[in-house]
Amino acid sequence: MSQETNYIRKDSRMMMKDINQKLPDFKVNSARIARRVKLNNFLRHIFSLSTLFAIMVLAILLYRIGADSIGWLNTGFLTRNLSIFPEKAGIYGAIIGSVLLMLIVIPITTVLGVSTAIYLEEYATKGKIQDFIKINISNLASVPSVIFGLLGLAVFGRMLNLGSSILAGGLTMSLLVLPIVVVASQEAIRAVPGFLREASYAMGADRWTTVRKIVLPVALPGILTGSILAMSRAIGETAPLVVLGIPTLILKIPSSIMDDFTALPIQIYYWTLDTVLTPEYANLAAATIVVLLAVLFILNSVAIIIRNKFQKRF
Amino acid sequence: MDGRTKIRQMIQENIANKKNTTDKIMPRFFFLMAFVSVATTFGIIATLVTDAYKFFSVVPLSEVFSTRLAPLNANPSFGILPLITGTVMTTLIAMMVAVPVGLTAAIFLSQFASDKMRKILKPIMEVLAGIPTIVYGFFAYSFVTPMLMRIIPSLGAKNALSPGIVMGIMIIPLVASLSEDAMNSVPEIMREGALGLGSTKLEVTFKVVIPAAISGIMASIVLAVSRAIGETMIVTIASGSSKAFTLDITQSMQTMTAYIVEFTSGDAASGTTGYYSLYAVGLLLFVFTMGINLIAQHISKKYREEY
Numbered sequence: 136m137s138q139e140t141n142y143i144r145k146d147s148r149m150m151m152k153d154i155n156q157k158l159p160d161f162k163v164n165s166a167r168i169a170r171r172v173k174l175n176n177f178l179r180h181i182f183s184l185s186t187l188f189a190i191m192v193l194a195i196l197l198y199r200i201g202a203d204s205i206g207w208l209n210t211g212f213l214t215r216n217l218s219i220f221p222e223k224a225g226i227y228g229a230i231i232g233s234v235l236l237m238l239i240v241i242p243i244t245t246v247l248g249v250s251t252a253i254y255l256e257e258y259a260t261k262g263k264i265q266d267f268i269k270i271n272i273s274n275l276a277s278v279p280s281v282i283f284g285l286l287g288l289a290v291f292g293r294m295l296n297l298g299s300s301i302l303a304g305g306l307t308m309s310l311l312v313l314p315i316v317v318v319a320s321q322e323a324i325r326a327v328p329g330f331l332r333e334a335s336y337a338m339g340a341d342r343w344t345t346v347r348k349i350v351l352p353v354a355l356p357g358i359l360t361g362s363i364l365a366m367s368r369a370i371g372e373t374a375p376l377v378v379l380g381i382p383t384l385i386l387k388i389p390s391s392i393m394d395d396f397t398a399l400p401i402q403i404y405y406w407t408l409d410t411v412l413t414p415e416y417a418n419l420a421a422a423t424i425v426v427l428l429a430v431l432f433i434l435n436s437v438a439i440i441i442r443n444k445f446q447k448r449f
Numbered sequence: 450m451d452g453r454t455k456i457r458q459m460i461q462e463n464i465a466n467k468k469n470t471t472d473k474i475m476p477r478f479f480f481l482m483a484f485v486s487v488a489t490t491f492g493i494i495a496t497l498v499t500d501a502y503k504f505f506s507v508v509p510l511s512e513v514f515s516t517r518l519a520p521l522n523a524n525p526s527f528g529i530l531p532l533i534t535g536t537v538m539t540t541l542i543a544m545m546v547a548v549p550v551g552l553t554a555a556i557f558l559s560q561f562a563s564d565k566m567r568k569i570l571k572p573i574m575e576v577l578a579g580i581p582t583i584v585y586g587f588f589a590y591s592f593v594t595p596m597l598m599r600i601i602p603s604l605g606a607k608n609a610l611s612p613g614i615v616m617g618i619m620i621i622p623l624v625a626s627l628s629e630d631a632m633n634s635v636p637e638i639m640r641e642g643a644l645g646l647g648s649t650k651l652e653v654t655f656k657v658v659i660p661a662a663i664s665g666i667m668a669s670i671v672l673a674v675s676r677a678i679g680e681t682m683i684v685t686i687a688s689g690s691s692k693a694f695t696l697d698i699t700q701s702m703q704t705m706t707a708y709i710v711e712f713t714s715g716d717a718a719s720g721t722t723g724y725y726s727l728y729a730v731g732l733l734l735f736v737f738t739m740g741i742n743l744i745a746q747h748i749s750k751k752y753r754e755e756y
Contacts, residue, residue: 171649171651171652172649174649174651175649175650175651175652178651179557179561179650179651181553182553182554182556182557182561183557183561183562185549185550185551185553185554185557186553186554186557186558186562186570186574188550189550189554189574189577189618189621189622189625190570190573190574192577192618193573193574193576193577195592196580196584196585196588196592199588199591199592200584200587200588203591246482247482247485247486250478250479250482250483251479251482251483251485251486253479254476254479254480254482254483255483257479258476258479258480259480259483267487268483268484268486268487271486271487271490272486274490274739274742275486275489275490277672277675277679277738277739277742278493278679278735278738278739279678279679279680279681279706279734279735279738280679280681281679281681281706281709281710281731281734282493282497282679282731282734282735283493284709284713285493285496285497285709285727285728285731286489286492286493286496288713289496289500289728290492290496310489313485313486313489314486317486341472342472342475342476343471343472343475344472346475367579371580371581371582371583371584372581373581373582373583373681373682374582374681374682374685374706374710377685377710377713378709378710378713379713380713400581400583403583403584403587404583404586404682404686407583407586407587407590407591407686408686410590410591411606417591420587420591421587421591424583424584424587427581427584428580428584431579431580431581435579
């Protein structure tokens with residue numbers, strides 16, 4: 136019993152006594168009040184249980200995956216290439232694939248996303264065009280990722296004939312995470328105080344110089360945080376890559392962005408599907424998940440550090 | 450010409466030069482970049498509509514709305530109803546988990562928990578939202594399904610129940626944090642007024658806070674539905690690819706998203722009806738999620754209480 140409830144109980148009992156003495160005609164239904172307080176306390180515990188439930192599931196998930204990966208996650212696993220034999224299989228190719236994918240996604244989304252945010256916040260006059268672009272971006276953010284896969288398949292895969300190459304995957308993924316970078320950059324740019332811009336104009340700087348030398352440097356931590364979050368979304372996203380038709384077993388390490396490739400989530404997907412035939416694949420999938428989650432953990436920690444350390448408040 | 454006019458001239462030239470080059474070009478460049486996101490939307494709509502059109506011009510509507518789905522059969526049939534029941538069932542199961550747990554967690558965090566508790570619990574819960582869906586797929590297939598099999602022995606290795614539950618767990622943070630935001634934006638004066646009249650916190654929550662925040666709460670639920678409909682990897686892995694028309698959640702059911710994934714990774718040849726059927730299903734999925742998102746926006750705009 137918490138101190139607060141004790142206090143309420145004692146207090147209400149005293150109040151009831153008091154009222155009953157002073158106003159004999161006015162009967163306070165003490166049983167009813169006790170019931171109300173009881174119900175309050177009971178449901179409070181129920182509500183706290185549901186929060187606990189979510190956290191428990193998270194703990195079970197992490198524990199299960201960690202337990203499954205024990206004995207399989209070692210340096211050999213990280214440096215070997217793919218194999219159909221579970222004990223010889225490694226994810227070196229998938230790591231290289233994911234890294235190359237990010238090397239395409241990061242520059243494209245950052246340039247597109249930051250430019251869009253600069254346009255919306257610094258240049259666009261309030262009106263229909265600005266509203267339209269804003270609504271468009273928020274809608275784009277809620278389109279299922281598998282639909283982006285279909286777009287990539289039709290436009291990059293078939294029309295531009297990029298097939299299921301790293302470039303096709305990277306371009307598809309860039310469009311998918313673009314809204315994240317735009318929204319984060321917009322918020323960062325909006326947080327740059329107006330007096331900095333005015334001071335810059337007063338010194339004779341034009342608009343572009345102000346954006347380049349004042350707005351962007353001040354907004355940089357926020358923009359970086361957004362880019363990193365977008366990256367962590369892109370690195371775990373599976374559906375668009377699968378829809379692009381990435382082959383199951385890639386034994387070659389990709390050497391250029393036009394090569395077919397496999398990535399960490401794809402590898403998890405195929406290994407999970409094949410556990411029916413080869414139970415050890417579940418361990419390989421779990422070990423790959425541990426690697427993926429570790430990367431995500433590092434990325435998110437960096438984002439939080441950047442936000443806390445470099446973000447200035449005006 | 451003396452020095453002063455020379456300097457003045459130089460300044461003027463400088464300004465003229467600058468104005469003519471970068472400062473004038475940059476806005477156009479930024480506008481062009483901003484246009485890419487608009488082009489993406491139009492690209493999505495254009496590809497979906499053109500290829501879906503090719504599908505609908507070959508396959509009669511009576512076949513589309515039938516219960517027989519056999520795209521790879523010698524006598525192929527493209528009935529979409531099995532996919533719709535699969536999507537609806539998994540979404541319903543997910544909602545049965547996400548809505549009660551998410552809402553009560555939001556109530557606890559915004560009304561009952563102390564600030565210190567909230568600061569610890571909320572970020573941990575948000576981690577659930579950051580885990581890639583493929584990881585949940587693995588979790589559903591290799592842990593939740595075997596666990597449920599002990600309770601329901603007739604459960605298939607691939608079934609709609611387990612991915613539905615896991616999808617619900619994935620969506621809990623979405624419902625919780627959006628609803629919590631809505632509840633926190635109810636003015637403190639209203640809460641304190643009700644508390645001052647002798648209400649318990651529970652009564653304040655149900656009689657003051659929730660009615661005032663109902664638009665935000667409804668919007669969060671509607672957005673959760675849209676997330677569940679569009680979710681792909683969990684259902685692809687754990688619900689399988691049975692194309693039978695059934696409402697039995699203990700057996701394999703295919704959702705619209707899983708159909709798209711199965712058919713493209715099973716290398717659908719370009720130009721076949723099967724390939725176009727992907728885009729027809731994609732279009733339907735797009736219309737569903739877009740419609741639901743518009744409803745959510747409408748709800749949060751229309752029923753918002755202004756204070």
